[in-house]
Amino acid sequence: MPQTTVNLRSLFLLSPDVIFLNHGSFGACPREVFTEYQRWQLELEINPVEFLGRRSGELLLYARTALGKFLGARPQDLVFISNSTAGVNAIAKSLKLKPGDEVLSTDHEYGACDNTWELVCREQGATYVKAAIPLPFDSVSFCDRVWQKVTPRTRLIFFSHITSATAVPFPAQELCARARAARILTMVDGAHAPGLIDLDLEKLGADFYVGNCHKWLMAPKGSAFLYARESAQPLAQGLVTSWGYSERTALNADQEAYAGRETFERRHQWQGTRDIAAFLAVPAALEFRRKYGWERMRAECRTLAALTQERILAANGLAPVVSGDDILQMLAIPVPRAGAERLQKWLFNERRIEVPVTAFGDMAFVRISVQAYTTQAELDALVSALAEFYKDKGNS
Ligand SMILES: Cc1ncc(COP(=O)(O)O)c(C=O)c1O
Incomplete structure (x- = not known):
């Protein structure tokens, strides 16, 4: 032990x-991190307008900066979401696939994410293609096995960083580099990765990366992130269309600071009134890991x-x-x-x-x-x- x-x-x-x-x-979630989560909930409830209306932008930026440092990402390339499934949905539903397009994946993907891509592809006349990755796992042949299924119609490659049923770490950086060279988008499902393996998202090179903080980072349930490379950010729409989509009168001070700028952060961060305490407790979860x-x-x-x-x-x-x-x-x-x-x-x-x-x-x-x-x-x-x-x- x-x-x-x-x-x-x-x-x-x-x-x-x-x-x-x-x-x-x-x-x-460790007791002390859970306490911090509840403290944020209490603080919100004591003065909801001050908290959500005036302070939330700055508080979320602090939490995203701490998380970004841990993940090797700039805070403006990260947004908090409730879970990895939501992040996969945000990207799948943002892409404007054309009939005949293909989304390539593997036969190890998490069922909810398979459902998302199958639905999106079916609705848009695209095809969800699966590369077979046999077991025992051989990391050396992984990229070639995926690549055998690439065609001129492949728009995006979606794959787990660590698979769900089989707990296999796929060599993400290598596949992302190969896809980038071929001008194919990549989305990595890193639901299990943060805290389980070391991450450097900028180096990893995916266009989109989704990860949970509520698994191996031990943050409260409902804390996850969506990362998008700067060049891919215009493609990523929020699941909820809210104030970040126009120059209309800003809702709060946070939104005013961004007035006139439609950024990745702005489109995704404000999704209507919601409890952001789990996001704000992420720095406490990172501190817990460091302390022990x-x-x-x-x-x-x-x-x-x-x-x-x-x-x-x-x-x-x-x-x-x-x-x-x-x-x-x-x-x-x-x-x-x-x-x-x-x-x-x-x-x-x-x-x-x-x-x-x-x-x-x-x-x-x-x-x-x-x-x-x-x-x-x-x-x-x-x-x-x-x-x-x-x-x-x-x-x-
Ligand atoms: C590989 C993988 N992707 C996505 C998910 C979904 O995570 P969440 O339930 O937080 O959306 C899981 C859940 O275990 C998973 O194993």
């Missing part, structure tokens, strides 16, 4: 009754995830789907397919272990998340529970 004198689990609000190995789905040395602990969590995988695979005889540097602290560990539909429920109902069981093709996985608060005893409990589940012949 990470070497620290602090009981890290006690810093979180997580129920002690559950072995929580699913940080990946919805994150977990979360970056340092990440390497230890990866090692633990890899060791847990070794034990599980030694028992079931299956092969890993990622190796070496592609092993992250969120790791999809292969388990026998037979019985896998029952496994997640059984682990939770019988052992109080919260862990997703995912599938890809004919493979099944337990997708563990080892966070700095995870204990060795909790991972041991998973290893023994799996052994017990599969010993029962009814499950294999």
Whole structure:
């Protein structure tokens, strides 16, 4: 376990009754970050007009500047959104696809994002094309496999930075560079990436990048960002059309500062009255990570995830789907397919272990998340529970 004198689990609000190995789905917000989130909500309610009308622009800029520093992006290239799904929708619905155009993706994408692109393509007479990326994952051949599906009609390539069901890190920078050279737009779905891997968005070079702060950055739910490269910003419309779209009388002081300028930030930031407390708590989440040395602990969590995988695979005889540097602290560990539909429920109902069981093709996985608060005893409990589940012949 990470070497620290602090009981890290006690810093979180997580129920002690559950072995929580699913940080990946919805994150977990530390108590002190959650307190800061609630403090912002209270401050808003004490003086709503002062807060939303006069201060929100400056407060959001502060939060975006802190986040931008962490992500390697300028604050004017980032806007807060509620979740990655919303960011994917904003871009998919902004693009003016023509009949015959193609949006290229992979067969590892998150279902909600697939739904978005399928709908947008269907409505505009375009085609959503999938490149097959087989497992075990081979990062060297990834770009070529995607590129085999590029045609003169490819308008945009959409792909996960870290896949959902299979927890595979795709080499985003390489694919974005190749697409840029071919004048094809890129959108990276980095829902899991912030906090799980190091990010430098300017270097990464995507036209659009969406990421969650409420997963591995441990910010409150409803905090995420959409990044757009300066050259791509005119293409990105907000999901909500509001004050940022005209020179009409400004709604508040923040809007007045931008009067007459239609910027990416202005189009996306003001979406009508809403609770911005989760966005404003992002700097506190970044400070939490710094204070407790979360970056340092990440390497230890990866090692633990890899060791847990070794034990599980030694028992079931299956092969890993990622190796070496592609092993992250969120790791999809292969388990026998037979019985896998029952496994997640059984682990939770019988052992109080919260862990997703995912599938890809004919493979099944337990997708563990080892966070700095995870204990060795909790991972041991998973290893023994799996052994017990599969010993029962009814499950294999
Ligand atoms: C790869 C990927 N993209 C998008 C999402 C959607 O994230 P959100 O629910 O925050 O919109 C997820 C959620 O886990 C995901 O795994």
